[in-house]
Amino acid sequence: MPELDAVDRKIIDELQGGFPLCDEPYAAAAAQLGISGDELLGRLRRLLDARVLTRFGPLVQIERMGGAFVLAALRVPEERYDEVAGLVNALPQVAHNYRREHALNMWFVLATETPAGIGAAIARIEEATGLPVYAFPKEREYFVEMKLAARA
Amino acid sequence: MSDAPKLDAIDRALIVATQGGLPLAARPYRLVGEQVGVSAEEVMARLRAMLDAGIIRRIGAVPNHYAIGWTANGMTVWDVADERVDELGGRVGSLDFVTHCYRRPRALPDWPYNLFAMVHGNSRDEVRDQAARIAALLGDASRGGDILFSTRILKKTGLRIQVAAD
Numbered sequence: 001m002p003e004l005d006a007v008d009r010k011i012i013d014e015l016q017g018g019f020p021l022c023d024e025p026y027a028a029a030a031a032q033l034g035i036s037g038d039e040l041l042g043r044l045r046r047l048l049d050a051r052v053l054t055r056f057g058p059l060v061q062i063e064r065m066g067g068a069f070v071l072a073a074l075r076v077p078e079e080r081y082d083e084v085a086g087l088v089n090a091l092p093q094v095a096h097n098y099r100r101e102h103a104l105n106m107w108f109v110l111a112t113e114t115p116a117g118i119g120a121a122i123a124r125i126e127e128a129t130g131l132p133v134y135a136f137p138k139e140r141e142y143f144v145e146m147k148l149a150a151r152a
Numbered sequence: 153m154s155d156a157p158k159l160d161a162i163d164r165a166l167i168v169a170t171q172g173g174l175p176l177a178a179r180p181y182r183l184v185g186e187q188v189g190v191s192a193e194e195v196m197a198r199l200r201a202m203l204d205a206g207i208i209r210r211i212g213a214v215p216n217h218y219a220i221g222w223t224a225n226g227m228t229v230w231d232v233a234d235e236r237v238d239e240l241g242g243r244v245g246s247l248d249f250v251t252h253c254y255r256r257p258r259a260l261p262d263w264p265y266n267l268f269a270m271v272h273g274n275s276r277d278e279v280r281d282q283a284a285r286i287a288a289l290l291g292d293a294s295r296g297g298d299i300l301f302s303t304r305i306l307k308k309t310g311l312r313i314q315v316a317a318d
Contacts, residue, residue, distance in 0.1 A: 004220070009220075011213065012213055012215050012220055015212045015213045016210065016212045016213050016214075016215070017209075017210030017211065017212045018210070018211070018212060019174075019210075019211040019212045021181070021196040021199055021200055021211075022196070023179055023181070023182070023192065024178050024179060025180065025181070026176075026178060026180070027178065037178060041176050041177070041178075044176055044213075045176055047213075048173075048176075050219070051216055051219060052215065052216060052219040052220060053213050053214060053215055053216065054214050054215070054216050054308055054309075055172070055173045055213075055214040056173050056174060056176070056212070056213050056214070057170050057171070057172070057173040057174040057211060057212075057214075058167070058170050058171070058174075058199065058202075058208045058210075058211045059208065059209045059210050059211070059212075059214060060167055060171065060207065060208055060209070061206055061207060061208065061209045064205065064206045064207040065159055065207055071254075071256065071268075085306045085307075088306075088307075089306060089307040094307060095307075095308075095309060096305070096306075096307055096308040096309070097305075097306035097307040097308075098302040098304065098305060098306060099302065099303045099304040099306055100227065100300040100301060100302050100303065101300060101301050101303060102298070102300045103262075104262075104263070104300075106306070107227070107300070107302075108306075108307070134259050134262070134263060136256040136257060136259070136263075136268070137256065137257065138254040138255065138256055139254075139255045139256060139257060140238065140241065140254065140255040141253075141254055142241040142242050142244065142245035142253040142254065142255070143242075143244075143245025143246065143250060143251075143252065143253040144251075144252050144253075150215070150220040150221060
């Protein structure tokens with residue numbers, strides 16, 4: 001795990017949302033954190049390069065654009081795992097993909113611009129892998145809060 | 153979804169231009185505007201409107217939760233009586249260690265679970281303790297549950313919309 005100092009943690013904890021919409025937003029955000037704009041930019045570059053941050057920018061809620069998000073899973077034979085991961089990850093509609101410990105051992109999220117795109121993506125994965133896709137569209141959202149504080 | 157706010161070509165171009173990240177430069181909105189062909193003021197006004205409409209959830213840092221110390225991540229799943237799942241889902245979602253909580257369809261006979269709650273901790277034992285707290289909250293409304301630990305991130309790019317217009 002990369003070493004994070006107190007300022008890094010503060011950036012991660014306080015800058016997960018609310019990035020200012022103004023001419024010099026890094027300088028404005030940095031002032032709130034008690035550092036200079038250049039220091040914030042330097043640290044963000046370092047945190048992105050070290051993969052502590054996967055991205056810095058807007059997080060789009062695709063359903064509000066008329067699109068769809070669906071959680072889906074595959075039961076992948078162990079000897080085919082890497083091959084199937086490559087086939088699944090190759091689709092731009094696959095937003096993220098995790099290996100999990102279960103008979104259903106590959107769990108990924110499909111994000112498409114139209115609800116019909118989900119079915120098409122599933123069909124492509126089934127055709128490419130020869131495996132049935134288990135689709136778990138959300139029926140109701142009770143809570144979504146992606147913010148997690150950096151732990152010491 | 154028929155009630156989805158209408159996005160025009162400029163909104164879409166802004167999303168495409170920023171979905172990989174904002175420019176790391178003193179005036180990022182000006183650079184995005186130059187790329188899209190609008191002023192920095194218009195970029196900001198449109199981002200503000202998309203935030204207000206919920207099209208953009210937030211603007212900021214997206215951490216890799218493994219790298220910031222949340223090394224154990226468990227998708228807890230539960231088979232909850234249909235008539236109680238909505239009430240209990242709301243209560244599970246309000247637990248402080250639950251980051252996402254959804255009702256999803258079962259896939260019988262292989263998959264009996266209809267309530268999904270994502271929990272994060274710094275060890276598997278911590279996640280197991282959290283799952284036990286969910287189990288206690290669900291009580292006899294749950295006929296069973298499981299924890300699916302993640303062992304590898306295979307991909308995490310987030311949303312990528314295509315440049316093509318409607």
